[in-house]
Amino acid sequence: xxxxxxxxxxxxxxxxxxxxxxxxxxxxxxxxxxxxxxxxxxxxxxxxxxxxxxxxxxxxxxxxxxxxxxxxxxxxxxxxxxxxxxxxxxxxxxxxxxxxxxxxxxxxxxxxxxxxxxxxxxxxxxxxxxxxxxxxxxxxxxxxxxxxxxxxxxxxxxxxxxxxxxxxxxxxxxxxxxxxxxxxxxxxxxxxxxxxxxxxxxxxxxxxxxxxxxxxxxxxxxxxxxxxxxxxxxxxxxxxxxxxxxxxxxxxxxxxxxxxxxxxxxxxxxxxxxxxxxxxxxxxxxxxxxxxxxxxxxxxxxxxxxxxxxxxxxxxxxxxxxxxxxxxxxxxxxxxxxxxxxxxxxxxxxxxxxxxxxxxxxxxxxxxxxxxxxxxxxxxxxxxxxxxxxxxxxxxxxxxxxxxxxxxxxxxxxxxxxxxxxxxxxxxxxxxxxxxxxxxxxxxxxxxxxxxxxxxxxxxxxxxxxxxxxxxxxxxxxxxxxxxxxxxxxxxxxxxxxxxxxxxxxxxxxxxxxxxxxxxx
Amino acid sequence: xxxxxxxxxxxxxxxxxxxxxxxxxxxxxxxxxxxxxxxxxxxxxxxxxxxxxxxxxxxxxxxxxxxxxxxxxxxxxxxxxxxxxxxxxxxxxxxxxxxxxxxxxxxxxxxxxxxxxxxxxxxxxxxxxxxxxxxxxxxxxxxxxxxxxxxxxxxxxxxxxxxxxxxxxxxxxxxxxxxxxxxxxxxxxxxxxxxxxxxxxxxxxxxxxxxxxxxxxxxxxxxxxxxxxxxxxxxxxxxxxxxxxxxxxxxxxxxxxxxxxxxxxxxxxxxxxxxxxxxxxxxxxxxxxxxxxxxxxxxxxxxxxxxxxxxxxxx
Numbered sequence: 001x002x003x004x005x006x007x008x009x010x011x012x013x014x015x016x017x018x019x020x021x022x023x024x025x026x027x028x029x030x031x032x033x034x035x036x037x038x039x040x041x042x043x044x045x046x047x048x049x050x051x052x053x054x055x056x057x058x059x060x061x062x063x064x065x066x067x068x069x070x071x072x073x074x075x076x077x078x079x080x081x082x083x084x085x086x087x088x089x090x091x092x093x094x095x096x097x098x099x100x101x102x103x104x105x106x107x108x109x110x111x112x113x114x115x116x117x118x119x120x121x122x123x124x125x126x127x128x129x130x131x132x133x134x135x136x137x138x139x140x141x142x143x144x145x146x147x148x149x150x151x152x153x154x155x156x157x158x159x160x161x162x163x164x165x166x167x168x169x170x171x172x173x174x175x176x177x178x179x180x181x182x183x184x185x186x187x188x189x190x191x192x193x194x195x196x197x198x199x200x201x202x203x204x205x206x207x208x209x210x211x212x213x214x215x216x217x218x219x220x221x222x223x224x225x226x227x228x229x230x231x232x233x234x235x236x237x238x239x240x241x242x243x244x245x246x247x248x249x250x251x252x253x254x255x256x257x258x259x260x261x262x263x264x265x266x267x268x269x270x271x272x273x274x275x276x277x278x279x280x281x282x283x284x285x286x287x288x289x290x291x292x293x294x295x296x297x298x299x300x301x302x303x304x305x306x307x308x309x310x311x312x313x314x315x316x317x318x319x320x321x322x323x324x325x326x327x328x329x330x331x332x333x334x335x336x337x338x339x340x341x342x343x344x345x346x347x348x349x350x351x352x353x354x355x356x357x358x359x360x361x362x363x364x365x366x367x368x369x370x371x372x373x374x375x376x377x378x379x380x381x382x383x384x385x386x387x388x389x390x391x392x393x394x395x396x397x398x399x400x401x402x403x404x405x406x407x408x409x410x411x412x413x414x415x416x417x418x419x420x421x422x423x424x425x426x427x428x429x430x431x432x433x434x435x436x437x438x439x440x441x442x443x444x445x446x447x448x449x450x451x452x453x454x455x456x457x458x459x460x461x462x463x464x465x466x467x468x469x470x471x472x473x474x475x476x477x478x479x480x481x482x483x484x485x486x487x488x489x490x491x492x493x494x495x496x497x498x499x500x501x502x503x504x505x506x507x508x509x510x511x512x513x514x515x516x517x518x519x520x521x
Numbered sequence: 522x523x524x525x526x527x528x529x530x531x532x533x534x535x536x537x538x539x540x541x542x543x544x545x546x547x548x549x550x551x552x553x554x555x556x557x558x559x560x561x562x563x564x565x566x567x568x569x570x571x572x573x574x575x576x577x578x579x580x581x582x583x584x585x586x587x588x589x590x591x592x593x594x595x596x597x598x599x600x601x602x603x604x605x606x607x608x609x610x611x612x613x614x615x616x617x618x619x620x621x622x623x624x625x626x627x628x629x630x631x632x633x634x635x636x637x638x639x640x641x642x643x644x645x646x647x648x649x650x651x652x653x654x655x656x657x658x659x660x661x662x663x664x665x666x667x668x669x670x671x672x673x674x675x676x677x678x679x680x681x682x683x684x685x686x687x688x689x690x691x692x693x694x695x696x697x698x699x700x701x702x703x704x705x706x707x708x709x710x711x712x713x714x715x716x717x718x719x720x721x722x723x724x725x726x727x728x729x730x731x732x733x734x735x736x737x738x739x740x741x742x743x744x745x746x747x748x749x750x751x752x753x754x755x756x757x758x759x760x761x762x763x764x765x766x767x768x769x770x771x772x773x774x775x776x777x778x779x780x781x782x783x784x785x786x787x788x789x790x791x792x793x794x795x796x797x798x799x800x801x802x803x804x805x806x807x808x809x810x811x812x813x814x815x816x817x818x819x820x821x822x823x824x825x826x827x828x829x830x831x832x833x834x835x836x
Binding site for chain 2: 059060061064131132133137139140143144145227228232233234267268269270271272273274275276298299300303306307310311314315317318321322324325326327328329330331332333334335336337338346349350353354357358360361363364365366367369370372373374438439441442443444445446447448
C-alpha cells in the first residue's frame with residue numbers, strides 16, 4: 001500500500017506522541033467532536049427542561065449547572081479550538097507549502113494543554129459542579145459554594161493551548177512559506193488564521209490573569225472584586241470581556257476564512273476583492289480589542305463609555321459587511337456546484353447575515369437596554385456561533401475530508417444532514433428573537449406561561465438539529481473507513497493542499513512546491 | 522409594538538406604556554425594517570446567483586473577468602457605514618432620554634437580594650416584590666444589592682439596569698396609565714434567579730397616597746402578620762407545604778428533629794427557627810446548600826415573631 005501520513009507509523013503511541021501537524025489536527029478533531037457531543041447533550045437537556053412551564057426534568061440548581069457546562073464546554077473546548085486547532089493545524093502548513101508548523105513539539109504540547117485543561121474543568125462535575133454561567137461574574141462566582149476553582153483553573157490551562165497554537169501559527173506563516181508564496185498570495189484561510197493568532201496571543205493572557213485573580217479572591221479573599229474591601233465587582237466584567245470580546249473573533253474569523261475557501265473552490269473563481277477581505281480580517285482583529293464595553297451597557301459603567309463602545313461596535317460592522325458583499329460577488333458568473341461543503345457556505349451566509357444585523361441592533365444603546373440578558377441575545381450569539389462557526393467547522397470538515405482520509409463521504413447523506421441542521425437551527429433559534437423582544441430573560445430555569453408556545457417550537461427545533469448531526473456523524477465515520485477512494489483534488493480547487501496526494505505523505509509534499517501565481521488562480 | 526402586550530399582567534389602556542417606549546419603538550421599527558430589507562436583498566442576490574450560475578457542462582470554470590473593483594467596494598463599504606452611523610446616533614438620542622431622570626422624580630429605594638426585591642419608600646414603608654407607584658409621575662429607582670449582582674427589568678417599559686453591591690445605580694420611568702406590570706431579574710444570581718420577579722402596580726395618585734399611609738399589619742393576628750411577611754420574602758425558596766423547593770418545605774417542620782450537614786441533630790424549636798431566619802448559615806440542614814440570605818436587620822421583631830408563629834401553624 002502507498003505510504004501516507006496515516007499509515008506512516010503504527011500504534012497508539014505513534015499518535016499520542018506525534019509531531020506531525022496532520023495527525024495533531026486529527027487528535028483535535030476527535031477531541032473537539034467529543035466535546036461537541038457532550039455540550040450538545042447538555043443543550044438538549046436544557047431545551048427539554050424548557051419545553052413546559054414548571055419543573056419538568058431537573059430543578060433550578062441543576063439547570064444552572066447544565067447551563068454553565070453547556071456554555072463552558074462549547075466555548076472553551078469546541079468553538080475556540082474548533083477551527084484553528086483542528087482544521088487550521090491540518091490545512092495551514094499544506095496551504096503555504098510547508099512540511100509542518102514551525103514548532104511541532106509545541107504543537108503537540110498545546111493539544112495536551114487542551115486535554116489537561118478540559119480534564120480539570122470536567123473534574124468539577126464530580127466535585128459538585130459549577131453554576132456561575134460560563135462568564136464567572138463576581139461576586140456570584142466568589143460566593144457560590146460550587147466547584148468554581150477547578151473550572152477556572154481548567155480554563156486557565158486551556159488558555160495556554162490557544163496561546164501556543166497562535167504563536168506557532170504566527171511564526172509558521174512568517175518563516176515557512178514556500179518559495180514564491182508572498183503574503184498576498186496566501187489563501188484567505190491562512191490570513192484569517194493569522195488575524196486570529198494575533199488575538200489569541202494578545203488577549204488570552206488577560207483572561208488567564210483575570211481567572212487567577214478570581215481564584216485568589218476565593219482562596220485568599222484579596223478583595224480586588226469585592227466592594228466591601230474597596231474593590232469593584234464590575235472590574236471583573238471589564239477584565240473578562242477585554243478577553244472575551246476579542247475571543248468572539250477568535251471564534252468567527254477562522255470560520256470566515258473557511259467560507260472564503262469554500263466559496264472560491266465551489267464557484268471555481270478567484271475571491272472577489274482578495275485584498276479587501278484580507279484587510280477586513282486584520283481590521284476586525286484590531287477593532288475587536290476596543291469594543292468589550294458593549295457587553296456592559298446596563299452594568300452601571302458610565303454613560304459616556306457606553307456611547308463610545310456603541311460607536312466602536314458599529315465600526316466593526318463595516319469590514320464584516322464588506323466580507324459578505326465580497327463572498328456574494330464571488331458567486332457572480334461562477335460555476336457553482338452544490339456539494340455539501342458549499343451548502344454549509346451558503347448556510348453560513350444566511351445565518352451569519354441574521355447574526356450580523358441583530359448584532360448591529362444590539363449595538364444600538366437603548367435597544368440593548370431592553371433586550372440585554374434576554375433570549376434576543378441568546379438567539380443572536382447562536383446565529384453567530386452556530387450559524388457562523390459551527391457551519392464553518394462542518395463545511396470545512398466536509399471540504400477537507402477527502403484530503404484527511406483519502407476517501408469521499410456520501411454526498412446525499414451530507415446534504416440531508418445539512419438540511420436537518422439548517423432547518424432545525426432556524427426553528428430552534430428564530431423564535432428566541434421573538435421571546436427576547438417580548439422580554440424573556442436568559443438563564444431562566446423556568447418562565448411564565450405566555451412564553452410557553454415559542455419555547456416548545458424551539459425545543460422541537462433542537463431535536464431536528466440533533467437528528468442532523470447524528471446522520472452526519474454515522475455517515476462520516478462510515479466514509480472514513482469504507483468511503484470511495486478520493487483523487488488528489490476531487491473539487492478542482494486551486495490552493496496548494498490539493499496539489500499533493502490524498503491523504504498527503506508524511507511531510508506533505510514529495511517535492512517542495514514553488515508558487516508563481518496568486519491565490520485561487 | 523409587535524410583542525409588548527405579551528407580558529402585561531393587567532392594564533387599563535393599551536400602549537404606549539410610557540413616552541419613552543413610544544420613542545424607542547420608532548427606533549426599533551427602523552432597525553427591524555432596515556435589517557429585514559438588508560437580509561432579503563443579500564439573500565435574494567446569492568440565491569439568484571446560486572441558480573443562475575450553477576455548474577453546467579458548457580461552463581466548468583468560473584467566467585468572471587474582474588476580481589476587484591475599487592469604486593464598487595468603496596460604495597458597499599460606505600452604505601452600511603451610513604446606516605450604522607444613523608442607528609448609532611438615533612440610539613444615542615433615545616438613550617440620553619432614558620438616562621436623564623427629571624428633577625421632580627419621586628425617589629424609591631430598591632434592594633436586590635437572593636431572591637427577592639425590597640422597596641423602601643420615603644416615609645419608611647417597605648414592601649417586598651410589590652412596587653407601588655403613582656401614574657403620570659416620574660419615578661426614580663435608586664438601587665443597590667445586598668449580595669450578588671441582580672438586574673431590575675420592566676419588560677413593558679423596555680428598561681433595565683444592573684443592581685450592584687457597594688454602589689447605587691438608577692432607573693427612571695413615568696407610567697402613562699394604571700395597571701400591573703411584570704418585573705424580572707435579568708442578571709444570573711443563582712438557584713432562585715428565575716423566580717426573582719416582582720409586580721409593579723401603577724395606581725392613581727390618590728390611591729397611591731392612601732396606600733402609602735396604611736399600615737399593612739394593622740389589626741392582623743400574629744400568624745397573619747407572619748403569612749404576609751412570608752409572601753415574596755420567602756416564597757422563592759420555601760413552600761408552605763412539605764414540598765422541597767430550593768430550601769425545605771415548612772409544613773410540619775416545627776418541633777421535629779433536624780439532621781444537620783455536619784452531623785448533629787437539633788430540635789426545630791422557636792430558637793432554632795429564629796436563628797435559621799436571622800443567621801441561616803449557623804445550622805445547615807442536611808442535603809441543602811448554604812445559600813439563604815441572612816435576614817438579621819431586615820425584619821422587625823413583630824415580623825420575626827409572626828413568621829415563627831406562621832411556620833408553627835403550617836401542618
